[in-house]
Amino acid sequence: MTDMTSTHPGAADLHTDTALHEGAEEKRLGLWLTLPAQLLVLFIALFPILMQIYISLTDWSPLDGIPWYRAYELWIGLLNYADLASDPRFWSALWRTCIVMAICVPVQFLLGLGLAILFVDDFRGKRVLYSTILVPMMVVPAVAGYMFFMLFQSGGPVNDILSMFAGRPVTIAWLSDPDLALFATIVSDIWQWTPLMFLILLAGMVSVPQDQQMAAVLLGASWTRRFFTIVLPRMKTIIIIAVAIRVIENFKVFDNFYIMTGGGPGVATETISIYIYKVTQQELIWGYVAAIALAILIVLSIVSALAIKKLRGAQQ
Amino acid sequence: MQNLGKRFGDFTALADMDLTIGSGEFVALLGPSGCGKSTTMNMIAGMLDPTHGDISFDGRNMNGVPMAKRGVGFVFQNYAIFTHMTVRDNLAYGLKSQRVPRAEITRRVSEIAELLQLTPMLDRRAAGLSVNILQRLAIGRSAVVEPAIFLLDEPLSNVDAAFRAVMRAELKSLQRQFKQTMVYVTHDQLEAMTMADRIAVMDHGKLLQVGTPLDVYNHPADTFVARFIGAPGMNLLRGRVTGADTGLTVDLGAAGHCPLRAGQGGDVLFGFRPEQVHPDPAGPMEMTVTTVERIGARTILHLAAGDHSAKAVLDSETPVPDQGEQFRFAVTPDDVRLFDAATERAL
Ligand SMILES: Nc1ncnc2c1ncn2[C@@H]1O[C@H](COP(=O)(O)OP(=O)(O)O)[C@@H](O)[C@H]1O
Ligand SMILES: [Mg+2]
Numbered sequence: 288m289t290d291m292t293s294t295h296p297g298a299a300d301l302h303t304d305t306a307l308h309e310g311a312e313e314k315r316l317g318l319w320l321t322l323p324a325q326l327l328v329l330f331i332a333l334f335p336i337l338m339q340i341y342i343s344l345t346d347w348s349p350l351d352g353i354p355w356y357r358a359y360e361l362w363i364g365l366l367n368y369a370d371l372a373s374d375p376r377f378w379s380a381l382w383r384t385c386i387v388m389a390i391c392v393p394v395q396f397l398l399g400l401g402l403a404i405l406f407v408d409d410f411r412g413k414r415v416l417y418s419t420i421l422v423p424m425m426v427v428p429a430v431a432g433y434m435f436f437m438l439f440q441s442g443g444p445v446n447d448i449l450s451m452f453a454g455r456p457v458t459i460a461w462l463s464d465p466d467l468a469l470f471a472t473i474v475s476d477i478w479q480w481t482p483l484m485f486l487i488l489l490a491g492m493v494s495v496p497q498d499q500q501m502a503a504v505l506l507g508a509s510w511t512r513r514f515f516t517i518v519l520p521r522m523k524t525i526i527i528i529a530v531a532i533r534v535i536e537n538f539k540v541f542d543n544f545y546i547m548t549g550g551g552p553g554v555a556t557e558t559i560s561i562y563i564y565k566v567t568q569q570e571l572i573w574g575y576v577a578a579i580a581l582a583i584l585i586v587l588s589i590v591s592a593l594a595i596k597k598l599r600g601a602q603q
Numbered sequence: 604m605q606n607l608g609k610r611f612g613d614f615t616a617l618a619d620m621d622l623t624i625g626s627g628e629f630v631a632l633l634g635p636s637g638c639g640k641s642t643t644m645n646m647i648a649g650m651l652d653p654t655h656g657d658i659s660f661d662g663r664n665m666n667g668v669p670m671a672k673r674g675v676g677f678v679f680q681n682y683a684i685f686t687h688m689t690v691r692d693n694l695a696y697g698l699k700s701q702r703v704p705r706a707e708i709t710r711r712v713s714e715i716a717e718l719l720q721l722t723p724m725l726d727r728r729a730a731g732l733s734v735n736i737l738q739r740l741a742i743g744r745s746a747v748v749e750p751a752i753f754l755l756d757e758p759l760s761n762v763d764a765a766f767r768a769v770m771r772a773e774l775k776s777l778q779r780q781f782k783q784t785m786v787y788v789t790h791d792q793l794e795a796m797t798m799a800d801r802i803a804v805m806d807h808g809k810l811l812q813v814g815t816p817l818d819v820y821n822h823p824a825d826t827f828v829a830r831f832i833g834a835p836g837m838n839l840l841r842g843r844v845t846g847a848d849t850g851l852t853v854d855l856g857a858a859g860h861c862p863l864r865a866g867q868g869g870d871v872l873f874g875f876r877p878e879q880v881h882p883d884p885a886g887p888m889e890m891t892v893t894t895v896e897r898i899g900a901r902t903i904l905h906l907a908a909g910d911h912s913a914k915a916v917l918d919s920e921t922p923v924p925d926q927g928e929q930f931r932f933a934v935t936p937d938d939v940r941l942f943d944a945a946t947e948r949a950l
Contacts, residue, residue, distance in 0.1 A: 503700070507748065508697075
């Protein structure tokens with residue numbers, strides 16, 4: 288991308304697409320005419336990231352009284368990255384985020400798939416139920432955080448319901464116990480994002496060609512066989528998209544976690560986003576934050592690249 | 604099929620159909636789009652439940668039998684090939700679904716592949732195969748489970764005209780090989796005429812006539828069948844049968860008259876095939892030529908006289924009048940078909 292003027296990737300594209308209609312002259316002219324716009328787009332897209340890279344190589348903090356562009360005065364090279372590699376709080380936040388993801392995404396996927404299976408067929412009250420199911424997705428995540436904060440209070444509805452079943456007062460301190468707090472925050476994420484998974488999977492499921500399914504049934508396939516040999520394989524692309532969206536979003540999970548527990552008790556629910564936020568707002572070491580952000584960007588880019596590669600495979 | 608009917612809400616897609624299909628027979632359901640052909644097929648296959656009436660296979664009532672248990676082979680309009688699988692997996696799908704032992708699956712799949720010349724592409728992915736291979740694959744996939752009856756819903760409608768003739772011939776020879784009972788849906792009378800043992804002509808959800816292709820062509824049961832079968836369809840002119848001294852004739856007003864073999868006095872629709880027009884300078888019928896269409900071996904004359912219009916198909920060697928000239932011709936009494944002017948049924 289950066290050596291655009293020397294290798295003319297834009298010109299190469301034109302060559303394959305429109306070589307029959309345009310001469311080399313016109314192609315070159317076209318490139319020159321669009322070059323400023325292309326550079327501008329590149330600049331806008333890349334500037335924040337380039338700035339992050341720059342800051343991450345310094346020990347700059349907004350409190351130092353030096354403008355950001357003079358941060359080179361505090362150049363420390365890769366020291367931030369070295370710190371990061373040996374920062375136990377970073378690694379535990381990363382690990383915790385992965386655990387949250389490893390629980391949330393499969394549960395959301397299975398619930399969403401189950402709901403989608405129910406909703407491909409018609410039944411009474413389908414439309415009302417459909418709209419109802421989508422409501423959690425519309426709730427502002429911060430509000431969802433407050434809702435679950437209330438639900439999981441020791442005198443809150445969750446304990447009340449449990450008391451009813453247990454026949455004796457239950458007063459579990461959900462949000463003060465490290466494991467239970469993580470459980471509660473995970474529940475809130477599942478509540479909020481299963482509908483999205485459902486919506487995407489349902490869209491994929493209804494677009495599986497009806498005649499192929501009929502053909503399978505006419506050939507004697509049972510429901511399960513039809514589902515696993517026709518429906519699911521045909522949904523592969525959409526499944527990859529849905530899971531990738533949720534993996535990436537889950538990696539960035541913040542609002543409801545922060546509001547429910549503030550990352551606590553201790554660091555029991557501190558995800559990577561919450562950690563970054565705390566380092567930024569409370570410790571104000573922005574050079575270090577930039578290093579964390581870049582590390583995460585790299586991880587997410589790898590995840591996206593894998594997903595895109597899978598997608599390409601699925602589409603062939 | 605007895606008294607079979609289907610309504611969608613207030614709309615009657617199929618009304619009281621009675622049809623018996625013999626074992627090994629190739630029956631074509633022929634009718635214009637929207638006449639209820641697919642609806643009929645889907646009910647035979649069990650994809651739709653009839654509103655009333657019965658479907659039986661070999662005397663066994665099929666109402667309520669789920670489609671997986673009917674033993675119906677169905678070839679969809681677009682073949683519904685499982686494009687995410689290989690050709691082999693497509694062929695084996697039905698047998699695997701029915702838990703046939705693995706060794707037998709392998710044997711039967713290679714047999715059918717051999718028969719349909721699919722062996723070279725058994726391990727290719729089904730996506731991106733050409734239409735005629737897809738058609739063979741669709742037939743093979745259904746045939747390999749040895750269905751009692753084979754249903755094909757407009758299998759050639761997505762194929763371009765040039766290829767259709769090839770596919771028709773292939774399909775017919777496959778049917779002969781398998782000696783399969785086949786019901787073939789089409790809106791193309793040429794397909795029905797060339798392939799079917801019997802044709803069932805439908806319109807607006809009604810079964811109008813069942814018969815061999817020649818039967819339906821020569822003795823249409825009503826004016827719809829008369830017009831629909833044949834290219835161009837039968838000419839129908841309004842006329843009046845009179846018993847003059849020379850014998851029975853039909854008086855066609857401006858177009859002249861034509862002697863008849865039998866009939867009763869009264870208003871009729873006088874029908875004759877365009878192919879059965881005999882140019883005859885002394886003929887009793889006369890019409891004006893409005894258009895002359897020359898299509899290779901044949902010439903089609905568009906004729907008009909008064910309210911009447913008709914077509915005549917002649918050999919290209921026959922001298923034909925020019926546009927605007929009068930054309931005199933005769934129709935042999937044997938070739939005349941009369942229809943009741945009111946009911947439009949054959950007399
Ligand atoms: N599920 C349905 N609901 C309402 N009307 C239908 C349905 N399926 C078919 N029809 C109507 O029934 C008529 C017959 O349809 P079909 O059997 O598909 O005709 P074709 O002879 O072209 O195959 C059409 O007019 C169609 O609009
Ligand atoms: Mg149809």
